[in-house]
Amino acid sequence: MKLLKSISPYLVIVGIIVLFGLVITSLINPPEITYTEFMRELNADNIEKVDLEDNTATVVLKESSSSDQEMKAGKYMLNIKSYENFDQMMLSELQNGSTIEYKAVVKKIPFIVSILPYILLVVLFFIFMYVMLGQGQGGGGKVMNFGKSRARLYTTSKITFADVAGAEEEKEEMMELVSFLKNPKRYSMLGARIPKGVLMVGPPGTGKTYLAKAVAGEANVPFFSMSGSEFVEMFVGMGASKVRDLFKQAKEKAPCIVFIDEIDAIGKKRDGQVGGNDEREQTLNQLLTEMDGFEGNNGVIILAATNRPESLDPALTRPGRFDRRVPVELPDLAGREAILKVHARKIKASDDVDFHTIARMASGASGAELANIVNEAALRAVRDGRTIVTEADLEESIEVVIAGYQKKNAVLSDQEKKVVSYHEIGHALVAALQNHSAPVQKITIIPRTSGALGYTMQVETGDKYLMTKKELENKIATFTGGRAAEEIVFGEITTGASNDIEQATKIARAMITRYGMTDEFDMVAMETVTNQYLGGDASLSCSADTQKEIDEKVVELVKREHEKAKKILTDNRKKLDELAMFLYEKETIT
Numbered sequence: 001m002k003l004l005k006s007i008s009p010y011l012v013i014v015g016i017i018v019l020f021g022l023v024i025t026s027l028i029n030p031p032e033i034t035y036t037e038f039m040r041e042l043n044a045d046n047i048e049k050v051d052l053e054d055n056t057a058t059v060v061l062k063e064s065s066s067s068d069q070e071m072k073a074g075k076y077m078l079n080i081k082s083y084e085n086f087d088q089m090m091l092s093e094l095q096n097g098s099t100i101e102y103k104a105v106v107k108k109i110p111f112i113v114s115i116l117p118y119i120l121l122v123v124l125f126f127i128f129m130y131v132m133l134g135q136g137q138g139g140g141g142k143v144m145n146f147g148k149s150r151a152r153l154y155t156t157s158k159i160t161f162a163d164v165a166g167a168e169e170e171k172e173e174m175m176e177l178v179s180f181l182k183n184p185k186r187y188s189m190l191g192a193r194i195p196k197g198v199l200m201v202g203p204p205g206t207g208k209t210y211l212a213k214a215v216a217g218e219a220n221v222p223f224f225s226m227s228g229s230e231f232v233e234m235f236v237g238m239g240a241s242k243v244r245d246l247f248k249q250a251k252e253k254a255p256c257i258v259f260i261d262e263i264d265a266i267g268k269k270r271d272g273q274v275g276g277n278d279e280r281e282q283t284l285n286q287l288l289t290e291m292d293g294f295e296g297n298n299g300v301i302i303l304a305a306t307n308r309p310e311s312l313d314p315a316l317t318r319p320g321r322f323d324r325r326v327p328v329e330l331p332d333l334a335g336r337e338a339i340l341k342v343h344a345r346k347i348k349a350s351d352d353v354d355f356h357t358i359a360r361m362a363s364g365a366s367g368a369e370l371a372n373i374v375n376e377a378a379l380r381a382v383r384d385g386r387t388i389v390t391e392a393d394l395e396e397s398i399e400v401v402i403a404g405y406q407k408k409n410a411v412l413s414d415q416e417k418k419v420v421s422y423h424e425i426g427h428a429l430v431a432a433l434q435n436h437s438a439p440v441q442k443i444t445i446i447p448r449t450s451g452a453l454g455y456t457m458q459v460e461t462g463d464k465y466l467m468t469k470k471e472l473e474n475k476i477a478t479f480t481g482g483r484a485a486e487e488i489v490f491g492e493i494t495t496g497a498s499n500d501i502e503q504a505t506k507i508a509r510a511m512i513t514r515y516g517m518t519d520e521f522d523m524v525a526m527e528t529v530t531n532q533y534l535g536g537d538a539s540l541s542c543s544a545d546t547q548k549e550i551d552e553k554v555v556e557l558v559k560r561e562h563e564k565a566k567k568i569l570t571d572n573r574k575k576l577d578e579l580a581m582f583l584y585e586k587e588t589i590t
């Protein structure tokens with residue numbers, strides 16, 4: 001019975017396809033002619049041509065002048081009972097002097113071949129359905145399941161706040177939700193309304209999903225999780241029905257957490273443009289309705305994450321929906337150290353690993369990257385056949401994350417190696433001989449898979465929240481130091497500085513257009529950052545004339561710093577030579 005139920009939708013579809021096929025064939029085939037009509041036309045000598053093929057004959061009637069012609073000229077199909085008899089009749093007709101053009105063939109098409117087109121059609125239909133709807137979802141019956149939410153029905157999370165390191169402020173904000181989920185009565189007694197939705201914003205990999213899971217784990221409630229893109233379907237209305245289904249299930253399991261990752265996929269501003277995405281807007285409307293629909297304290301708390309808060313629809317972020325926003329930022333130095341330690345608990349690390357140093361080296365890394373660094377280190381230890389992870393493993397894995405693996409068999413020519421040595425020492429020396437630069441931690445000229453032939457790692461001693469103009473200028477000078485060294489020593493320039501050029505330009509441009517560090521533009525923003533958490537793309541907001549001026553200023557600034565770097569290196573030529581030779585021999589200096 002159950003089997004019948006599950007295959008019945010398929011049978012219906014197959015039936016529809018066969019019917020469709022029949023209609024099509026009847027449209028393509030010529031109209032039929034009966035035997036009586038055929039005999040009459042034959043006697044009236046109105047037939048031009050007969051093609052006999054198995055049990056059907058295609059009959060072509062000619063235009064006749066006689067007024068008694070009842071059928072129009074054209075092609076007709078005649079069904080025949082006996083091929084032999086019909087053939088006999090036609091042959092005798094020809095012998096009697098008829099001028100009909102007659103052809104007869106026997107083509108025995110096997111049954112299977114005749115139904116092949118139908119089979120093919122059915123197969124194609126299923127492939128299409130599978131690709132468009134069922135992709136990777138596993139399990140049968142998905143074709144008929146368009147509208148059902150595919151939320152991995154609630155899971156119970158084992159992650160708690162103890163696993164989330166560093167994010168103290170974020171955890172504190174979430175603590176309130178946990179306390180509500182554990183004891184909702186305490187809040188309802190006082191008439192306090194707990195936020196329905198909490199929007200977590202921040203760069204990728206900072207642990208937004210992780211934090212949501214930790215809230216569910218800490219409160220020990222079911223965790224419904226879905227990604228925004230999962231809602232958006234091919235057919236209008238499907239996403240909305242998924243939202244309904246998700247909330248229906250969540251309400252049954254309340255108190256619980258509903259987590260929607262990448263909510264910007266459905267929550268984009270409805271801009272009413274022509275050709276807008278109807279499906280997405282309907283889904284969003286349904287989400288808005290659902291969030292309004294349940295009264296404040298019924299125990300369903302919605303957490304959502306996004307990297308692009310600026311693109312969200314204002315209706316979504318108004319009080320009563322996602323009324324609380326928790327920024328989840330990249331971890332600071334102490335945070336990085338804590339995250340490294342949390343993840344190091346899962347591996348066997350030697351006791352003397354100094355996580356503070358590692359955290360300093362991994363400046364700017366997100367939680368996910370730090371987790372990856374620890375894992376890379378463990379993999380490296382296994383590869384080397386060791387049973388314990390050392391600090392060197394961790395340091396190397398930071399470099400792997402920054403610059404890729406070492407290219408063991410890349411052979412640089414002697415001259416190239418010399419150029420790279422001078423280039424890297426150029427950076428290091430310029431950095432070291434200026435006052436406001438981060439100390440150089442490591443210089444290496446071992447090529448990496450990212451394409452870098454060598455690099456100089458500068459490490460700040462602590463967290464830095466503000467940069468002075470001087471520091472930024474020195475940074476630019478440091479970037480130009482590599483090329484400057486090549487010019488001074490070899491009187492020749494190479495392609496090795498392309499990345500430096502990019503970085504230096506970026507800083508110089510930002511100084512002029514965003515940080516107000518020129519006298520001419522004072523404190524006017526010439527550029528606005530549009531994508532704060534995803535690389536920080538900027539868009540110009542000034543006239544074409546100013547744009548030209550900005551370009552000139554950028555060039556001027558970089559040029560000035562380049563000259564400064566050249567001067568520093570020329571003044572310290574002896575040191576430059578010594579250090580470069582040293583690096584050339586050792587390949588890595590720490």
Ligand code: ADP
Nearest residue numbers: 164165204205206207208209210339367368371
């Ligand atoms: P996001 O959702 O912000 O893109 P995730 O929550 O998926 O990032 O984080 C990816 C991984 O990074 C997590 O599984 C976790 O291992 C690690 N991670 C991120 N932040 C932290 C943190 N604060 N403490 C511990 N681990 C973290």
